[in-house]
Amino acid sequence: MTSHVDGNILAGPLSDLFRFDVTLASARCVSCGKVAMLAQAMVYVQPKAYVVRCSNCDDMLMTIIDEGDATQLDLSGLVWMHVPH
Amino acid sequence: MSDVTSELQDNGVAPASAVDTTVWRVGTVVSAERESTSGRSLTIDVPGWGGNLAGQHTDLRLTAPDGYQAVRSYSIASAGAGQRIELAIDEVPNGEVSPYLVEDVMVGDQLELRGPLGGWFVWRPEDTGPVQLIGGGSGIVPLISMIRSRAAANSAAPFRLLYSLRAPEDAFYRGELERPAPGLDVTWLYTRRTPDDWPRPAARITAADLAAVTIPPSDNPMVFVCGPTGFVEAVADALVGLGHPAARVKTERFGGA
Numbered sequence: 001m002t003s004h005v006d007g008n009i010l011a012g013p014l015s016d017l018f019r020f021d022v023t024l025a026s027a028r029c030v031s032c033g034k035v036a037m038l039a040q041a042m043v044y045v046q047p048k049a050y051v052v053r054c055s056n057c058d059d060m061l062m063t064i065i066d067e068g069d070a071t072q073l074d075l076s077g078l079v080w081m082h083v084p085h
Numbered sequence: 086m087s088d089v090t091s092e093l094q095d096n097g098v099a100p101a102s103a104v105d106t107t108v109w110r111v112g113t114v115v116s117a118e119r120e121s122t123s124g125r126s127l128t129i130d131v132p133g134w135g136g137n138l139a140g141q142h143t144d145l146r147l148t149a150p151d152g153y154q155a156v157r158s159y160s161i162a163s164a165g166a167g168q169r170i171e172l173a174i175d176e177v178p179n180g181e182v183s184p185y186l187v188e189d190v191m192v193g194d195q196l197e198l199r200g201p202l203g204g205w206f207v208w209r210p211e212d213t214g215p216v217q218l219i220g221g222g223s224g225i226v227p228l229i230s231m232i233r234s235r236a237a238a239n240s241a242a243p244f245r246l247l248y249s250l251r252a253p254e255d256a257f258y259r260g261e262l263e264r265p266a267p268g269l270d271v272t273w274l275y276t277r278r279t280p281d282d283w284p285r286p287a288a289r290i291t292a293a294d295l296a297a298v299t300i301p302p303s304d305n306p307m308v309f310v311c312g313p314t315g316f317v318e319a320v321a322d323a324l325v326g327l328g329h330p331a332a333r334v335k336t337e338r339f340g341g342a
Contacts, residue, residue: 003314005338009158011202012144015107021204039205040336 004053007041013050013064017071020083028079031059038081052077104135109146109197114190115169120257124223125187126162126173129196137201139164139208139234140227140309140337143172146197147182157182160227160311160337161201162258164234170198173257175223206309206337210238214307217300218246219320221290221312225257227337228311236266244269245300249290249316252278272298290316292323302328311337 007023014022023039034056041061044051050064061077112131120126146156163171176187208231218228225248235244250256262271274294275287300306308329310320317338324334
């Protein structure tokens, strides 16, 4: 397994898509139910993608894939996100 | 928002809403200084930058002549208002971006930056509680920004830093850290080679080290840990083992490239 970094790194890439600081949003993992801020998730950085995994169960929370002319955002590992104002 | 200076908060940093942190801005390198055998700090003037909180990072983008782009995140060593920011970069051998920033970039060169970014791994001058900083290698960068922010605000918050290095010559900001402001306590730890006559033999950081030289859980410190992934993993696990609530241990791991 390649080494991961923290969800903090998502602040820039996701600022292209969301109006709020996604790293401060808490989210619930579909797989284990753990609620944590996205800043605390584990992020595996690939050349054209970020794979975000739950720090508790290691299952996928989201993937962000740069397709060049579009971004593919897979949120199937999240039940919900709680976004502070 | 055309005049962000009228929007500054008490800490001199423009509120997030006043500055568009999502756009890429062109910055110019205004100074470059060798920090260690493999690291260098760069001061970059970024018109439109709205200041930053201690601990935040920036995304840096390089574009090759053929259009290929590489983006990396770097912690910011400076904090507060103004459009000049300082980064400190450690060279990752065979990396795609860091060798260029450490070896090649010159004063006057331009770089694209976006930010400041991230609201999680930050310290604010209005936080008065005790703070434990634990840095491994170039993981000192966001921590020095907190130390500088504390000094600039004349904060009385008790700060302790534990700085883990492979060898003495790997230190960033040694001069600054050897003359700490009152209320800042600095402990140096070496993992491969120590200075002469150093009491602790070179060895990786252990739970016993953390118990001996960091603020105990009973004082309920906020703990910031930054460094390579393995270092952060080991330290964060040991801190929780010592009784620190996981929510009081904030981490920033860096991969490297």
